[in-house]
Amino acid sequence: MTKPEVSALNSWVPVPKDSDFTIYNLPFGVFKNKRLSPRAGIAIGDKIVDLAVLHDEGFFADLSQLPHDIFLGGSLNDFISLGKPVTKRVREIVQELLKEDNEALREHQIRGKAMVNRKEAQMLMPVKVGDYTDFYSSIEHATNVGTMFRDPDNALLPNWKHIPVGYHGRASSIIPSGVPIHRPKGQYKDPNMELPEFGPSRRLDFELELAFITGRTTKMGDSISTAEAEDFIFGFVLFNDWSARDIQAWEYVPLGPFLGKNFASSISPWIVTLEALDTFRVAGPKQDTEVLPYLKCEKDHAFDINLEVSIQPENQKATKVCTSNFKNMYWNITQQLAHHTVNGCNINVGDMYASGTISGPTPDSYGSMLELAWKGTKPLKLEDGSERKFIEDGDTVIMKGYCQKDHIRVGFGEVSTKVMPAK
């Protein structure tokens, strides 16, 4: 490890080694507990800073435009709508207050009230999602799927390197980590079946993704350039785009995925801001096909985020089944947002844009069971001795993500979802 170039920031809040929630991170979320109604907080170590309490006490007094109840609405949308100058400043103020030598909060009588135990809090959806879009931006994933379902020699469709392919998904069924899902039922028709059949999906899968959340609104007819795009992005969450492969395979022509996807998508509840991720900015993969001018971008817009997926069978230990990285994505977030709005499609605060499955180049870096077990032909062995081609009832799927550079760690926590039997 090279010597840190900046001096380390430390907090008076104990931050366990390998905690995702360091003083460099300070992600925003919405929580409640037995005592407190839903409210906005910032995570640090095993604590949550109750922003409503700080606001009541006047810690944000220099932000005169901050409404009295801004942290109490049950979602961050109104807060995010105030714009980056405000949201960045709130995070900076909290960072300053948490520094080990800052006594303002540390020695304040409301410290006990302002610092909530994360373990006793229930995390809720951080934003109200207006519209949700899912991209398909990993070349490895698109190639793997094309190879399995179409033709290995023409795995990528002709449009893939010209447009960040995407489609609209279901906003209503996006849920935070910890909320169990039921195995979906539906129609499927395997190649060997003469007629479609109905029942619980036999091929329930996860998809390892990240999603960004927009923090600004556009009007219909307006577009966002790649140069402007990051100003419109508030932050990121981990995103498990649950998929029922058998339902999807039968339904998806010609209009795309529908019931194979819309039964649930699970997210990590802490929004890691773009500012916190800035340290981990890297160049993305070289795009070997020239893109149209509106998709060109300068600067680096990829992020070095380590990702992993584990499967935990009921009453057993978890087994890590995938190790990937967000920096592998062929299309970056500025290209995605520029493409999404180039036709004048309007966006809103709280809209969510998932990356598509984040598969890496090696078989252990594939971001779905479909690819990891290669359409069921290479079952994965779990530590309890069982095998998995897809996800079984009682399994909990756990996705984690973090960045590490020298002494600086910024992470997402996890999105963990248990699969219950079909209703």
Added chain:
Amino acid sequence: MTKPEVSALNSWVPVPKDSDFTIYNLPFGVFKNKRLSPRAGIAIGDKIVDLAVLHDEGFFADLSQLPHDIFLGGSLNDFISLGKPVTKRVREIVQELLKEDNEALREHQIRGKAMVNRKEAQMLMPVKVGDYTDFYSSIEHATNVGTMFRDPDNALLPNWKHIPVGYHGRASSIIPSGVPIHRPKGQYKDPNMELPEFGPSRRLDFELELAFITGRTTKMGDSISTAEAEDFIFGFVLFNDWSARDIQAWEYVPLGPFLGKNFASSISPWIVTLEALDTFRVAGPKQDTEVLPYLKCEKDHAFDINLEVSIQPENQKATKVCTSNFKNMYWNITQQLAHHTVNGCNINVGDMYASGTISGPTPDSYGSMLELAWKGTKPLKLEDGSERKFIEDGDTVIMKGYCQKDHIRVGFGEVSTKVMPAK
């Protein structure tokens, strides 16, 4: 015309002959004018009944659960959420008040305040749309598109008669009648092009659809049966699913339409209730392929709704280019909603579900320019002497819909949208 079987209802409000907004209809909408902030109303003739005024005056006093400000929220979502027993009763009370021999409102001092001129009102979005789904339920449309783009001998894909194919669309860009749109820009690659190009769409099209709006919420994991489905449906609007055919053709594999659709969808602003449409219930087309049990339904769930589309070039008269009927739809609304939720996908109040293009069996009943001008090979002649393969800048597209049975007429008014040049 056969003799009416029920005695005619007349109102003390003058209702012009051929008005869509008869005393049998009484659709709900949200309006404002120079004097009034956004509020809920019911249309009758050339007037709008200001429901907030009636409520203030105690006309809904027997509905004790009706909050004081229920008609002032700027959308109907909260009102609709109260459930059909309440929304039906409000409509019945208004119907009773509007009967020609009822003096309660007619002779009341607040009559002038309660009856707003429609001409002076601006209609707004009637609901806040959480999620929007577009189906593909006309066999004629699916066959036409399959014939043009794939193979006339296998125009319908294998899944089409087994599932009401649908996909998720963009909720943010649904706009009410009267709001102009800009021609979208985007990528296209015609077969004769070596590389994709970028510019204003050269093939801007309308799609004639109806959309239903749900009035109840389900929990994730729950399903709605075909028998229950109508209880979840509040009413219908006309729906113009704007489409850029060149953008769509290049982007839609493998994940479906995206930028070719999400730049705008236009709706008629008055929600015609399921109760108002009950008189026009008919049997739908016979489904010649047996469906799975969850898609079977008893009773008639199609509706005899006459539909038409006109194109009005700038400063010219409108030319009717399509005459269709909603009763042609192969898949009905109960099958659509049962399918949508069979996997446990949760729905919300205000969600919108468009039918897919409503094409009839004859060439003049096709519900899109793509079909009417058969991919540009049979341009339509307009009354001003110009020709159309697709929609041109300055054109206004006007969709109308109405039901007529004996003396009873129930209509939707119109959705009218002018196309401005690309920004």
